[in-house]
Amino acid sequence: MAMNEGQPRLGCGRIIDDVWESIDRPASIHERTCRDCQSARAALEHLEAVTRSMRDRDRSDPALRPSRRVRAAILMVARAEIRRSRRVPLGTTPRGTIDISEQALTGLIRFAASTLPGVRARRCTIAGTREPQTSPAGPPSTAAVDGEDVRITLTVALSSQVRIPATVTLLRERVGTIVQAQTGITMQQIDIGVEDLYDV
Amino acid sequence: MTSEQPFHARVVDLDSIADTLGTALGRHPGVVRLEPTMRSVLTRWKVASVSQLHRNVRPDTPPPAVATRDGLVLSLTDGVLDLHVELATNISRPALDLAREVQEVAVDVIRASGLAVGHVDVTILAIEGTPAP
Numbered sequence: 001m002a003m004n005e006g007q008p009r010l011g012c013g014r015i016i017d018d019v020w021e022s023i024d025r026p027a028s029i030h031e032r033t034c035r036d037c038q039s040a041r042a043a044l045e046h047l048e049a050v051t052r053s054m055r056d057r058d059r060s061d062p063a064l065r066p067s068r069r070v071r072a073a074i075l076m077v078a079r080a081e082i083r084r085s086r087r088v089p090l091g092t093t094p095r096g097t098i099d100i101s102e103q104a105l106t107g108l109i110r111f112a113a114s115t116l117p118g119v120r121a122r123r124c125t126i127a128g129t130r131e132p133q134t135s136p137a138g139p140p141s142t143a144a145v146d147g148e149d150v151r152i153t154l155t156v157a158l159s160s161q162v163r164i165p166a167t168v169t170l171l172r173e174r175v176g177t178i179v180q181a182q183t184g185i186t187m188q189q190i191d192i193g194v195e196d197l198y199d200v
Numbered sequence: 201m202t203s204e205q206p207f208h209a210r211v212v213d214l215d216s217i218a219d220t221l222g223t224a225l226g227r228h229p230g231v232v233r234l235e236p237t238m239r240s241v242l243t244r245w246k247v248a249s250v251s252q253l254h255r256n257v258r259p260d261t262p263p264p265a266v267a268t269r270d271g272l273v274l275s276l277t278d279g280v281l282d283l284h285v286e287l288a289t290n291i292s293r294p295a296l297d298l299a300r301e302v303q304e305v306a307v308d309v310i311r312a313s314g315l316a317v318g319h320v321d322v323t324i325l326a327i328e329g330t331p332a333p
Contacts, residue, residue: 090296095303096319104327184296
């Protein structure tokens with residue numbers, strides 16, 4: 001109540017803001033019997049009607065609509081946000097938390113794969129080892145991935161000149177090393193699928 | 201005539217701290233840029249609208265203590281500043297180490313402004329030098 005000490009009160013002791021807060025609801029038992037509140041409500045109902053009509057007018061006022069440029073900017077940021085997908089926590093320092101977007105992590109994994117000759121990265125998905133595997137067509141999960149329980153699935157195309165088992169072993173090591181060096185994440189599982197072979 | 205009433209130090213031009221943070225963090229080696237997100241964009245508009253309303257309705261009281269820039273959201277509560285940073289890093293520097301450095305740079309800037317430091321949370325939104333997905 002100390003915060004409201006300076007505010008004028010109705011005869012019954014209530015603050016006018018309290019009446020205003022419930023103006024869109026039916027009168028309370030107190031308000032139905034209190035003359036001060038009834039009088040305040042009558043005045044505020046008029047104010048509410050005026051503000052509602054101004055709000056309605058603003059909604060249809062073309063001058064108050066965002067310009068095409070503003071809408072385009074919002075959509076651009078929103079699309080980028082969707083692409084960045086979920087966050088993976090990397091740790092907490094005494095200053096605060098650090099996390100990374102799933103998009104940044106998959107980009108890093110693809111980069112790691114591309115550093116090996118004869119490897120072309122394709123799709124990459126990230127999940128926890130305890131999460132159920134989702135199909136690529138299914139809706140993406142919105143929950144954060146546990147940074148200590150990361151499993152990736154990477155599909156690649158390999159050059160027909162390379163030995164597949166040796167290259168996949170090397171690729172697994174390379175991805176694990178680069179992701180660890182950049183983010184501190186030690187991946188629990190790296191699944192690699194060879195989808196295609198290409199001629200050099 | 202002097203007053204016996206003590207003055208309470210009251211900062212704060214939060215916008216100038218946001219500008220200083222934006223410059224200091226944007227220049228830090230390995231930081232490619234501070235990234236705008238829906239959160240920072242919408243918070244900026246909300247703050248601008250509320251501040252305008254505040255100036256019209258209650259010009260004598262201090263405005264709400266939130267400021268945003270691309271990739272930065274600052275909020276001040278009881279002299280304690282919380283900060284969220286969203287950035288893109290260069291692959292030439294380990295992203296996790298860089299995020300820790302960014303936290304320290306931000307803490308230095310906030311302390312230099314005379315405010316207490318709350319949480320400084322960092323989100324890495326992109327690591328560049330990587331092929332486009």
